[in-house]
Amino acid sequence: MYRPPIRSTAALTTSLVLLAGLVACSSAPSSSAGAPAGSGQVTLTVGDRPSSSDPANRASFDKKVADFQKANPDIKLNPVETIWDATTFQAQAAGGQLPAVLNVPFTEPQGMIARKQVADLTKVLKDDGLLDELNPNVLKIAQDQSGNVFAVPTAAYSIGLIYNRDLFKKAGLDPDKPPATWDEVRAAAKTITQKTGQAGYAQMTTNNTGGWMFTTQTYAFGGSIENEDGSKATFDDAPSKAALQLLHDMKWTDKSMGQAVLYDMDGISKAFAAGKIGMYMAAPDQYRTLVQTNGLKSSAFGIGPMPQQGGDHGTLSGGSVQIVSPNATDAEKAAAIKWIKFCYLNKYVNQDAAVTSAKNGVAAKLPVGTPGLPVVNADQWSTYQGWIKPYVNVPLENFAPYTKVAADQKIIPEPPVKAQEVYAALDPVVQAVLGNPKADIPALLTTAAGTVNAKLGR
Structure with missing residues (x-):
């Protein structure tokens, strides 16, 4: 790729x-x-x-x-x-x-x-x-x-949902049936944490990966990040708020996301390979990094399609x-x-x-x-x-x-204009939600949308 x-x-x-x-x-x-x-x-x-x-x-x-x-x-x-x-x-x-x-x-x-x-x-x-x-x-x-x-x-x-098959087994979950919805992700993460003591789910938040994964999750909730011509931010709406609220609840209510908040791709890969994380979002080729670079047992690697919420909306593709x-x-x-x-x-x-x-x-x-x-x-x-x-x-x-689902799952490209700058503006939003139990999600999104609109209008 x-x-x-x-x-x-x-x-x-x-x-x-x-x-x-x-x-x-x-x-x-x-x-x-x-x-x-x-x-x-x-x-x-x-x-x-x-x-x-x-x-x-x-x-x-x-x-x-x-x-x-x-x-x-x-x-x-x-x-x-x-x-x-x-x-x-x-x-x-x-x-x-x-x-x-x-x-x-x-x-x-x-x-x-x-x-x-x-x-x-x-x-x-x-x-x-x-x-x-x-x-x-x-x-x-x-x-x-x-x-x-x-x-x-x-x-x-x-992008799909990577998961640790060994942690699934220890938690009494079926490693051949990963979560298909975000409600199921939340339930599985809570079970993994309760049964194994490890973070059931983790999310990337730094070096633009926070905005990248937030975009992926927003798509899966039926939302978008920019309008079709890339002239305006569109994430200050219900799907994005719902995606962030779910992360907030997993972190602060369920306590299923562990203590670490500041992950990038390298950091989350190493923590996952060490058996400290049950699930995170990434593409299938993370197999090479996890197994060959970071030493995860190949038998512990699992990946399912992107979980959806409220319908079959699709997943981010590049x-x-x-x-x-x-x-x-x-x-x-x-x-x-x-x-x-x-x-x-x-x-x-x-x-x-x-x-x-x-x-x-x-x-x-x-x-x-x-x-x-x-x-x-x-x-x-x-x-x-x-x-x-x-x-x-x-x-x-x-x-x-x-593989049973991905080839037919709707694919949605990244934001068409200034994607990296958009992701950079969204990193702090995800960090705030996972770092502060009292984070004001609507206000965070409104502020970020203003920042992004100023960039898109240049």
Whole structure:
């Protein structure tokens, strides 16, 4: 999965690396031929080449470019170091300085579609056959209201509920049936604390993770953080108040959240792996951090879908899509899809690439087969799972509650404008609720909304 540092607005992906193979181009042979016969050679500028300060990844990227051109002699790639940057994108787009193909986060496609800054890829995706292979739930991120497709999702994650199966057993809870609602989360957390003495539930609160997880929880309660165009804060309402009230009651009435309040991703991962926390919100790829980095027994790891409250509202999702310049010719669009497929999706649609990637993962002692939010459809994902089955080294049964639901659970992208600044403004709200039993939740939200609106209005 695509997960840049937490300071980036590109999906607030912290240390997680969900679907990591998606971000690295595959060097396995492509099944593509070159450009259509008679169209002549196509030259395509592609972004996201690592800089010279990152020689290893730059060399790897350049090798993939060379491999692609060898497999597609009618397409010449011109790799450039341009990457998506919220502070420079609009000027680059207006000045015609963007490459033909560029990676952007999930938060961006809808705005780009509205501003006509991306090419309509519907026909070329149909002609290639890739359209039918993509996950229709994830594809909605890249579609307009008519269903036309303007980007190709290449990495995705969705937040779920991570839980300690051992603590569930000690508390007399069924480790194969994690809570499905927030009322059930509250009940399970209280039981875990009473039966084991550990915090039944914990929430991230610092370094923007507090706002990030509050956003996730607000979505699950049926609320939102910004309006559709990102011009106004919308979290000063009933769903957000209900989400915070639940946290308050778990902390101060049930006393099921322990003493620690100031957690970021690293801190909460270490405490969970040490058996001090029963549940917290994160994506499935936390498995690697918890088990390989922090020493949690693999058998103790469990994850379910995001609990909902008052209906099936959905969960926060992040990831990345590939966009194509609106000025691209039909031949250039076709070439772009071949490159995107080869570089980012090949292991999901090409058996040789899948096996090579899995073998490399095993050799590197990395988790292979970690479930997540697939960017390909259910049938293609099942085919891919069959290809890598001999190399899977994670306990798939522990992910089953998540995988049974996550692929179909509604996904909601992060706030479309200044997500990190919004999260920073919301961190103190969550901290106050968990740090003060008399915290005034409506006042905290009203103040934060004013702070956010001032930022959105700049």
